[in-house]
Amino acid sequence: MLEGKTVVVGVCGGIAAYKVVEVVSKLRKLNAQVHVVMTKNAAEFVTPLTFQTISHNLVVTDMFAEPKTWDIQHISLAEKADLLVVAPATANIIGKVASGIADDMLTTTIMACTSPVMFVPAMNTAMYENPVVQRNIEKLRELGYIFLEPDTGSLACGTAGKGRLPEPEAIVRDIVSRLVPKRDLDGIKIMVTAGPTREAIDPVRYISNHSSGKMGYAVAEAAGRRGAKVRMVSGPVSLPKPRGVEVTYVTSAEEMYREVLKTYEEFQVLIMVAAVADYRCVGISSKKIKKTGERLTLEMTRNPDIAGEMGRLKGNRILVGFSAETDELINNSKMKLESKNLDMIVANDVTQEGAGFEKDTNIVKIIHKDGSIRELPKMSKNEVAEEILDEVVKLVGTGRFTAGN
Numbered sequence: 466m467l468e469g470k471t472v473v474v475g476v477c478g479g480i481a482a483y484k485v486v487e488v489v490s491k492l493r494k495l496n497a498q499v500h501v502v503m504t505k506n507a508a509e510f511v512t513p514l515t516f517q518t519i520s521h522n523l524v525v526t527d528m529f530a531e532p533k534t535w536d537i538q539h540i541s542l543a544e545k546a547d548l549l550v551v552a553p554a555t556a557n558i559i560g561k562v563a564s565g566i567a568d569d570m571l572t573t574t575i576m577a578c579t580s581p582v583m584f585v586p587a588m589n590t591a592m593y594e595n596p597v598v599q600r601n602i603e604k605l606r607e608l609g610y611i612f613l614e615p616d617t618g619s620l621a622c623g624t625a626g627k628g629r630l631p632e633p634e635a636i637v638r639d640i641v642s643r644l645v646p647k648r649d650l651d652g653i654k655i656m657v658t659a660g661p662t663r664e665a666i667d668p669v670r671y672i673s674n675h676s677s678g679k680m681g682y683a684v685a686e687a688a689g690r691r692g693a694k695v696r697m698v699s700g701p702v703s704l705p706k707p708r709g710v711e712v713t714y715v716t717s718a719e720e721m722y723r724e725v726l727k728t729y730e731e732f733q734v735l736i737m738v739a740a741v742a743d744y745r746c747v748g749i750s751s752k753k754i755k756k757t758g759e760r761l762t763l764e765m766t767r768n769p770d771i772a773g774e775m776g777r778l779k780g781n782r783i784l785v786g787f788s789a790e791t792d793e794l795i796n797n798s799k800m801k802l803e804s805k806n807l808d809m810i811v812a813n814d815v816t817q818e819g820a821g822f823e824k825d826t827n828i829v830k831i832i833h834k835d836g837s838i839r840e841l842p843k844m845s846k847n848e849v850a851e852e853i854l855d856e857v858v859k860l861v862g863t864g865r866f867t868a869g870n
């Protein structure tokens with residue numbers, strides 16, 4: 466599958482380095498050429514000999530070691546790479562690259578690399594969440610570096626939280642999807658809604674929900690990678706704009722409705738991941754509401770049902786909805802599928818561990834109009850996005866529309 470592809474793997478000094486041995490082994494089994502560069506600290510965790518044996522190539526750790534070949538190694542490795550994967554990516558390497566420091570074999574190779582560079586961070590939760598690390602990640606993302614989200618779970622330091630290296634299979638799947646990208650949505654125009662909406666109460670307060678936008682942004686980004694022209698209408702989230710996706714930011718459900726409607730005609734597929742508020746306040750107070758009595762009653766009125774309305778105006782478009790439920794997942798989701806005139810609904814039971822709002826993973830059931838259901842195991846939201854798009858490709862293949870109409 467990866468014949469003719471070269472992956473340079475940069476291993477840093479973290480306990481998760483041992484998992485990267487399996488990543489290298491899996492890449493080799495897919496027939497990729499793999500070259501490993503280790504930092505000095507990485508060699509304290511796993512020996513270069515291990516990576517050498519698994520990768521079938523010499524492992525480079527030292528800039529000034531006696532050269533094994535005539536060429537300048539960091540340049541030749543950087544040139545060879547179709548993808549450079551840094552795993553585990555420590556706070557240190559992220560900080561160095563973000564600051565333009567190139568003082569060892571790995572950092573100089575990254576600096577000289579013109580192919581995509583992907584960081585797979587793994588570290589203690591507090592370190593990962595440290596604003597300095599987050600700012601460095603943001604800076605590198607803006608510069609086009611790719612980041613795989615760490616998993617949440619128990620960590621080697623004895624704590625639990627976000628910061629685990631994703632499982633080797635997940636890392637390899639991501640690498641494969643980048644090296645052999647599907648272009649099966651070429652020429653298709655897809656609109657995606659994402660994130661929460663906010664319904665104002667007064668100038669300082671609002672009603673909203675826990676949607677982070679992660680699921681919707683993953684769908685939009687994957688659709689763009691697969692060749693679609695993507696427009697995303699996003700509620701307020703703190704995620705970076707996905708590459709190659711046109712984004713319009715909105716706040717309330719009414720604004721989202723207006724924005725979706727504005728260009729609906731141009732799009733062939735609409736994927737509605739947004740968690741839209743069903744109600745808004747009747748009349749927003751122009752002044753901050755003061756504490757007076759023991760109770761406060763807010764009067765609310767229905768918001769437009771964007772999915773329902775687009776279902777009514779559907780034509781030959783493909784409409785995909787999402788369904789966040791806490792009970793009766795299948796029945797409630799099937800009712801939404803039918804009442805909103807959708808082709809497919811992606812149902813998630815948000816009470817399940819590892820599913821729903823804010824998480825990096827999701828557990829979904831894809832329900833089709835004919836009643837068939839595909840149950841997917843717990844996966845990263847990026848992987849769920851790919852699965853949903855595979856289903857969309859099948860629907861597109863039924864020839865409901867011709868690209869461009």
Ligand code: PMT
Nearest residue numbers: 676677678679680737739740741771772786787789822823
């Ligand atoms: O953003 P994340 O933190 O990654 O979380 C992901 C998610 C949990 C938000 C996502 O997986 C999800 O389930 N999204 C839909 C949430 C939801 O509000 O479902 P619903 O059952 O209320 O709505 C059903 C469908 O109708 C959805 O496609 C929704 O976008 C749409 N809808 C709902 C209400 C409304 N007024 N207009 C709509 O278009």
